[in-house]
Amino acid sequence: xxxxxxxxRHPLTTLLNDLRGTGQLTEISLGPLDAAETAxxxxxVAGRDLDxxxxxxxxxxxxxxxxxxxxxxxxxxxxxxxxxxxxxxPSTLGGAASASSYGRLPPKVHAVISARLTxxxxxxxxxxxxxxxxxxxxxxxxxxxATDDDVDSLVGALxxxxxxxxxxxxxxxxxxxxHDKLREVAYGEMSAARLAQRVYANAEAIFLLNKGLALLASxxxxxxxxxxxxxxxxxxxxxxxxxxxxxxxxxxxxxxRSQELCQHLGKPPSPPVLRxxxxxxxxxxxxHRAHGLGDxxxxxxxxxxxxxxxxxxxYVLGVTLxxxxxxxxxxxxxxxxxxxxxxx
Numbered sequence: 146x147x148x149x150x151x152x153x154r155h156p157l158t159t160l161l162n163d164l165r166g167t168g169q170l171t172e173i174s175l176g177p178l179d180a181a182e183t184a185x186x187x188x189x190v191a192g193r194d195l196d197x198x199x200x201x202x203x204x205x206x207x208x209x210x211x212x213x214x215x216x217x218x219x220x221x222x223x224x225x226x227x228x229x230x231x232x233x234x235p236s237t238l239g240g241a242a243s244a245s246s247y248g249r250l251p252p253k254v255h256a257v258i259s260a261r262l263t264x265x266x267x268x269x270x271x272x273x274x275x276x277x278x279x280x281x282x283x284x285x286x287x288x289x290x291a292t293d294d295d296v297d298s299l300v301g302a303l304x305x306x307x308x309x310x311x312x313x314x315x316x317x318x319x320x321x322x323x324h325d326k327l328r329e330v331a332y333g334e335m336s337a338a339r340l341a342q343r344v345y346a347n348a349e350a351i352f353l354l355n356k357g358l359a360l361l362a363s364x365x366x367x368x369x370x371x372x373x374x375x376x377x378x379x380x381x382x383x384x385x386x387x388x389x390x391x392x393x394x395x396x397x398x399x400x401x402r403s404q405e406l407c408q409h410l411g412k413p414p415s416p417p418v419l420r421x422x423x424x425x426x427x428x429x430x431x432x433h434r435a436h437g438l439g440d441x442x443x444x445x446x447x448x449x450x451x452x453x454x455x456x457x458x459x460y461v462l463g464v465t466l467x468x469x470x471x472x473x474x475x476x477x478x479x480x481x482x483x484x485x486x487x488x489x
Contacts, residue, residue, distance in 0.1 A: 176209075177208055177209030177211075178210075178211060178214065179209060179480075179483040179484055180200070180201070180204045180209070180479070180480055181480075182209070183200070183203055183207060183209050183483075184200035184203065184204070186214050186215070187199075187200065187203050187214055187218050190214070190215050190218040190219060191218050201479070203217060203218070204483065208325075209483070210324065212253070212257065213254050213326065216251035216252075216253045216254045217251055217254070219251065220251040220252075250326065250329060250330065250333075254326060255330055258326055258327055258330040259330055259334065261309070261311070261327075262311075262327075262330065262331060264309070265305065265306070265311075266305060268294070268298055268301065268302040268305075269302040269305040269306055269309075271292075271294075271302070272288070272292075272294075272299060272303060272306065273311060273312075273327075274331055274332075274334075274343070275288060275292055275343055275346075276288065276312070276322070276328075276331075277322075277328045277329075277331040277332035277335070278332065278343035278344065278347065279291075279347065279383060279384070279386070279387040280328075280383070280386050280387050281322050281325050281328050282315075282319065282320070282321040282383075282386075282420070282421070283320055283321070283383060284318055284319050284320075284379065284380060284383050284417065285299075285303070285318040285319070285320070286380050287350060287380050287383045287384055288303075290346075290350045290353070290380070291343070291347065291350055292346075303320065310323050311323060311327055313453065315416060315417065316415070316416070319415075319416075344388070347384045347387045347388050348388065350380070350384045351381065351384045351385065351388065354377050354380055354384065357377050358374065358378070358381070361373055361374050361377070371406050371409050371410055372410065374406055375403060375407065375410065378399050378400075378402050378403045378406065379403050379417070381399050382396060382399040382400050382403065382418075382421055385399060386421065390428070391421070391424045391425045391427075391428040392425075392428040392429060394429070396425050397422075397426065397429055397431075400421050400422040400425055401422065403418045404418060404422060413445075416442070416445060416451070416454055419438055419442055419445070420442065420454075420457055423435050423438035423439060423442065423461045424461075426438060427461065427464055427465065430468070432465050432468050432469050435461055435464075435465045436465045436466075436469075438461060439459075439461035439462035440458075441458075442457055442458030443455065443458035443459065443462070445458075446458050455482075456482050457482075459478045459479070459481045459482035460478070460479065460482045462475075463476070463477075463478035463479035463482060464479075466478065467479075
């Protein structure tokens with residue numbers, strides 16, 4: 146059962162609390178499968194062996210969620226993989242890849258996710274739709290700029306999404322969807338009018354942020370000016386990812402500038418900035434730079450004991466090393482990312 150889908154007043158909650166109090170309940174928390182387990186389950190469902198490319202893509206597509214694995218194989222993803230590109234895809238790290246990046250979502254998976262979203266309050270449903278237009282990762286300040294809701298209502302909706310494990314927190318103002326399939330369904334269920342509104346909101350945010358940066362450029366150098374610019378550049382990067390993607394040169398320029406500002410201010414780049422810069426570098430084939438950023442992500446993950454950063458650092462290094470031809474260490478990092486994702 147998903148405890149996050151059972152409210153505090155539900156009879157089952159009362160029963161579980163009573164059983165815990167009397168020591169009659171044994172609970173086993175189940176995390177996602179790792180890469181090897183995903184491949185094994187996929188082979189059982191497919192009734193045949195999966196080659197290395199099929200197994201890797203199945204894991205990238207499902208992130209080890211058993212239902213997603215079963216339904217994806219039944220929907221024939223691994224069969225189409227025989228003619229599809231076998232190259233690792235940097236977009237699986239998150240961001241604004243479209244809902245059709247890998248093909249249509251299996252009907253049962255779509256139905257299960259849609260049912261989870263239907264249980265949300267109206268405010269949380271509107272917030273998750275807005276966040277879906279930004280990308281898998283999104284920032285609170287961008288949401289604030291793109292909505293007419295007051296901040297308290299928005300924070301309340303985000304808290305509901307976090308409690309139901311639709312999104313995960315990263316620090317005090319950064320979030321991402323716990324699985325990209327959740328974002329795909331939320332994005333796909335928006336009406337055309339609502340989607341156009343969200344796209345316009347991102348475009349308006351980009352215009353206003355660029356206007357703010359132009360005004361800042363006329364100010365004399367100071368620490369306060371650099372702090373303000375860093376905030377604007379980081380927010381601008383999020384909106385650019387939502388509209389142009391990580392492969393756009395402007396996206397890389399904005400995150401590069403954010404990193405430079407952190408250096409000027411004598412502070413380490415925040416994990417969201419490093420993460421976005423690493424993905425943008427991969428998307429533009431700057432593998433040497435991506436390698437260094439992957440190492441930096443891993444060092445931050447070790448320092449902060451952050452399992453999400455650990456997954457992303459290993460994944461960035463795995464994809465980077467693949468493109469550099471170092472296949473053995475690439476596989477080691479990708480497999481380690483699969484192990485770490487079970488801790489998230």
